[in-house]
Amino acid sequence: QQQVKQSPQSLIVQKGGISIINCAYENTAFDYFPWYQQFPGKGPALLIAIRPDVSEKKEGRFTISFNKSAKQFSLHIMDSQPGDSATYFCAAFISNFGNEKLTFGTGTRLTIIP
Amino acid sequence: EAGVAQSPRYKIIEKRQSVAFWCNPISGHATLYWYQQILGQGPKLLIQFQNNGVVDDSQLPKDRFSAERLKGVDSTLKIQPAKLEDSAVYLCASSPARGVSGNTIYFGEGSWLTVV
Numbered sequence: 001q002q003q004v005k006q007s008p009q010s011l012i013v014q015k016g017g018i019s020i021i022n023c024a025y026e027n028t029a030f031d032y033f034p035w036y037q038q039f040p041g042k043g044p045a046l047l048i049a050i051r052p053d054v055s056e057k058k059e060g061r062f063t064i065s066f067n068k069s070a071k072q073f074s075l076h077i078m079d080s081q082p083g084d085s086a087t088y089f090c091a092a093f094i095s096n097f098g099n100e101k102l103t104f105g106t107g108t109r110l111t112i113i114p
Numbered sequence: 115e116a117g118v119a120q121s122p123r124y125k126i127i128e129k130r131q132s133v134a135f136w137c138n139p140i141s142g143h144a145t146l147y148w149y150q151q152i153l154g155q156g157p158k159l160l161i162q163f164q165n166n167g168v169v170d171d172s173q174l175p176k177d178r179f180s181a182e183r184l185k186g187v188d189s190t191l192k193i194q195p196a197k198l199e200d201s202a203v204y205l206c207a208s209s210p211a212r213g214v215s216g217n218t219i220y221f222g223e224g225s226w227l228t229v230v
Contacts (some may be wrong), residue, residue, distance in 0.1 A: 004154075032159055036221075041120075043221030044157065091154050099210075100145070101170065102219055104156030 003027050004092050006105030013112055019077040021108045023090035026071065035064065035075050035102075038087045044104075047088070048075070048104045058108035116140065118222035120206050126228045132194035135225040139187070139208030143220075147171075147184055148191050149205040151224070163189065192204055196229045205226070 003025045013019045025033075030062055034049035050057045050064040052072065057064045063076040090105040119138040127133050139146050145164055149157035150179055160179065162170040165186035174181070180196070183189040203224040 004156075034219075043207075043223045045221070046219075050206070093155075100162070101159070103145075104158070106156050107154070 003011075003103050004090060004105040006090050008108060008110060009106070010109045011111070013077075013080045013110065015080060015082060015112055015114050017080050017112075019075075019084065019110055019112070021075045021088055021090070021110070022072065023074065023105050024070075024072045026107040027092070027094075028071070029094050031095055032094065033066065034066070034091050034102075035062075038089065040105075044089060046091045054076045071093050077110075080110075082112045082114065085098060085110055085112050104106050118206055118208055118220055120204075120225050122220040122225060123223065124226045124230060128227050129194055130195040133196060133227060134190065134193075135167075135191045135204050135206075135227075137180055137189045137191070137206030137222060139189070139206070140220055143208035143210050144186070145209045146189050147205075147206065147207040147209075148181055148189070149207075149217070149221075151203040151205055153202070158190070193227075196227075198229050201227055201229045 003026050007022050021099045026035045033088045036044035037047045048059050048062045050066050052068050053103045055066055066073045088108045092103050115167050121136050125133055147162050148160045150160050151157040163179045163183040166183045168185045179193055181191045203219050203222045207219050207221045209219045
């Protein structure tokens with residue numbers, strides 16, 4: 001069962017542009033929404049995360065927008081740089097004691113071109 | 115602080131052979147996870163341990179996969195016999211305690227398995 005849907009599958013953005021990746025979830029028990037960045041040959045690394053009681057979180061060039069009623073959230077990368085080229089996974093986490101579960105989206109391969 | 119250590123990093127085996135992967139979590143982390151990541155897909159949870167007990171193994175193909183976490187520290191994931199569709203990256207991750215927010219899940223660099 002696909003509980004976290006992610007789009008697009010791949011994205012090409014010019015240097016300096018804005019990269020936008022979208023995710024949607026179904027299970028309202030999810031209570032934490034992290035984004036992971038993965039470079040080739042490496043494990044996923046936490047990039048930024050948000051709780052559902054917040055509509056937006058910004059860290060440097062990275063912003064998460066969260067729409068609880070629509071059960072959607074998105075990652076915006078401002079002033080995209082070639083070093084941002086990686087695969088990005090949204091995820092959803094249930095942190096209930098005894099029932100923790102981290103579910104990943106299918107990933108977006110982002111390529112930033114000069 | 116040392117990260118999650120995994121070995122071997124790369125393994126090529128023939129189908130029907132067996133393979134074992136080892137994981138050493140971050141010191142003091144109570145929860146350990148094994149994920150399978152097939153090329154082009156997101157990681158999928160195989161098994162989750164809390165100390166040395168299994169919390170969730172609902173997606174572990176138990177006819178061929180097994181995992182253990184003796185003494186609540188290191189963990190081993192075994193596949194026997196391997197199938198072609200087991201070709202994937204096996205990611206180990208750890209987090210400090212149950213019920214802690216998702217931002218404290220740390221991943222290793224993965225063990226890459228190719229079954230030929």
